[in-house]
Amino acid sequence: MCPDLSHEEILRYSRHLLIPEVGLEGQRKLKSASVLVVGSGGLGSPAALYLAAAGVGHLGLVDYDVVDASNLQRQIIHGTATVGRRKVESARSRLLDLNPHIEVEIFDEPFTSANAQRIADAFQVIVDGSDNFPTRYLTNDLCVLSGKPNVYGAVFRFDGQASVFDARRGPCYRCLFPEPPPPGLVPSCADAGVLGILPGTIGTIQATEALKLLLGIGTSLIGKLMLYNALDMSFEYVALKKNPRCKVCGEQPEITGLIDYEAFCGVPGMFHNEESAGSEWDLEARQLAERLRRGEPLLLLDVREPHELQISHLEGAVNIPLGELAGRLSELDSTSEIVLFCKVGSRSRRALELLSSAGFRRLKHLKGGINAWAREVDPRLPVY
Amino acid sequence: MPLVRIPNPLRPYVNGQAEVAVSGATVGEAMDDLMRQFPAFRPHLYKTDGSLRAFVNLFVAGRNVRDLQGLATPVEKETAIHLVPSIAGG
Numbered sequence: 001m002c003p004d005l006s007h008e009e010i011l012r013y014s015r016h017l018l019i020p021e022v023g024l025e026g027q028r029k030l031k032s033a034s035v036l037v038v039g040s041g042g043l044g045s046p047a048a049l050y051l052a053a054a055g056v057g058h059l060g061l062v063d064y065d066v067v068d069a070s071n072l073q074r075q076i077i078h079g080t081a082t083v084g085r086r087k088v089e090s091a092r093s094r095l096l097d098l099n100p101h102i103e104v105e106i107f108d109e110p111f112t113s114a115n116a117q118r119i120a121d122a123f124q125v126i127v128d129g130s131d132n133f134p135t136r137y138l139t140n141d142l143c144v145l146s147g148k149p150n151v152y153g154a155v156f157r158f159d160g161q162a163s164v165f166d167a168r169r170g171p172c173y174r175c176l177f178p179e180p181p182p183p184g185l186v187p188s189c190a191d192a193g194v195l196g197i198l199p200g201t202i203g204t205i206q207a208t209e210a211l212k213l214l215l216g217i218g219t220s221l222i223g224k225l226m227l228y229n230a231l232d233m234s235f236e237y238v239a240l241k242k243n244p245r246c247k248v249c250g251e252q253p254e255i256t257g258l259i260d261y262e263a264f265c266g267v268p269g270m271f272h273n274e275e276s277a278g279s280e281w282d283l284e285a286r287q288l289a290e291r292l293r294r295g296e297p298l299l300l301l302d303v304r305e306p307h308e309l310q311i312s313h314l315e316g317a318v319n320i321p322l323g324e325l326a327g328r329l330s331e332l333d334s335t336s337e338i339v340l341f342c343k344v345g346s347r348s349r350r351a352l353e354l355l356s357s358a359g360f361r362r363l364k365h366l367k368g369g370i371n372a373w374a375r376e377v378d379p380r381l382p383v384y
Numbered sequence: 385m386p387l388v389r390i391p392n393p394l395r396p397y398v399n400g401q402a403e404v405a406v407s408g409a410t411v412g413e414a415m416d417d418l419m420r421q422f423p424a425f426r427p428h429l430y431k432t433d434g435s436l437r438a439f440v441n442l443f444v445a446g447r448n449v450r451d452l453q454g455l456a457t458p459v460e461k462e463t464a465i466h467l468v469p470s471i472a473g474g
Binding site: 041 | 428448
């Protein structure tokens with residue numbers, strides 16, 4: 001039995017009530033509906049905002065992060081005033097300001113195999129707004145195992161993807177992508193950047209798909225993958241089929257419970273932090289400054305993209321972008337000590353592995369990247 | 385010549401190009417030609433046993449070649465092979 005709407009709600013949702021496909025019955029259905037949005041970032045921002053505005057009665061938000069100034073170029077649920085606050089709290093205040101007639105339940109914790117079932121239990125539809133492969137596989141498997149639709153969206157620079165994975169009616173994420181890419185091959189948005197509006201477009205499509213599922217109207221993206229390119233302004237669709245050999249939704253599934261997704265994706269755990277992980281290869285920004293001051297002959301190798309050098313650079317550093325490094329090893333002297341660096345340390349760590357496997361032995365990597373240098377050694381440089 | 389359309393995340397491996405013209409009568413031959421042109425790309429797309437890595441899908445005319453004839457799927461002069469990798473940003 002769907003709840004009645006108050007006079008305030010009828011006025012608020014008037015433009016929905018005028019559409020026959022929604023109407024009073026549909027709006028009451030939305031009021032009794034529940035959606036969990038995984039991630040309160042670029043995709044989660046527009047998805048949660050529109051679902052709240054649309055009157056979805058019970059919204060869940062899960063995120064363990066804090067609002068950072070560098071989020072605001074795209075994560076429009078947050079604001080300058082909430083920088084430093086917990087993301088889920090910042091998001092909840094914005095959503096309740098937009099629509100006080102809904103309930104927003106927050107989960108200020110990482111979404112993991114240990115808590116995912118508990119968190120998702122009360123929700124009908126899951127919107128995947130996460131930003132990493134382990135959480136995407138976790139969300140998928142959880143949805144398959146608990147029989148819920150997974151409204152998928154993902155972005156990279158100018159490219160976006162969206163679909164609805166519902167293993168009861170079509171393929172799941174694993175049918176399309178049985179395994180994640182090798183670690184480091186597809187860089188994160190923190191390393192590679194993303195057009196701020198792009199997750200707005202894709203997150204809004206996710207909200208649309210979630211709403212259609214709740215209302216039972218239209219044709220969903222089940223069995224289709226939408227590919228969007230903002231530079232070409234192209235929307236393309238490819239057909240997806242269920243994979244009978246899928247390890248989670250196939251005919252003989254191997255995965256019957258949630259697994260260790262960090263191990264599956266070959267990436268460090270959720271709490272791994274480039275700044276805190278210690279290794280014999282690490283060189284602190286202050287140590288590097290001291291060694292340079294003493295005039296030690298170090299080769300500074302900047303593995304960022306050339307356009308990033310316009311933001312900040314270190315005097316005397318040689319620039320070979322990570323993607324070109326494997327083909328340009330002959331430019332490096334394997335006898336000199338090389339200090340690798342990038343923006344925050346993730347690309348230089350991969351460059352270090354590459355050089356090490358190519359036989360280079362005298363290697364260090366600047367812990368925390370040029371951003372750490374800007375914070376600890378040379379505040380004239382900006383942090384980005 | 386068939387064209388392989390390269391998505392943004394993989395363009396660094398093909399000198400930044402969005403499309404690469406290749407030769408071949410099947411998807412497999414076309415991809416082999418792409419790998420000949422950009423040998424450093426191969427380990428990222430193929431496993432050591434020669435099979436395509438599971439995070440990459442190839443689509444021809446909107447259909448996954450896995451659902452057609454796999455790498456033996458025929459391609460013609462004007463065919464665009466769409467390379468779709470998984471991306472995770474959000």
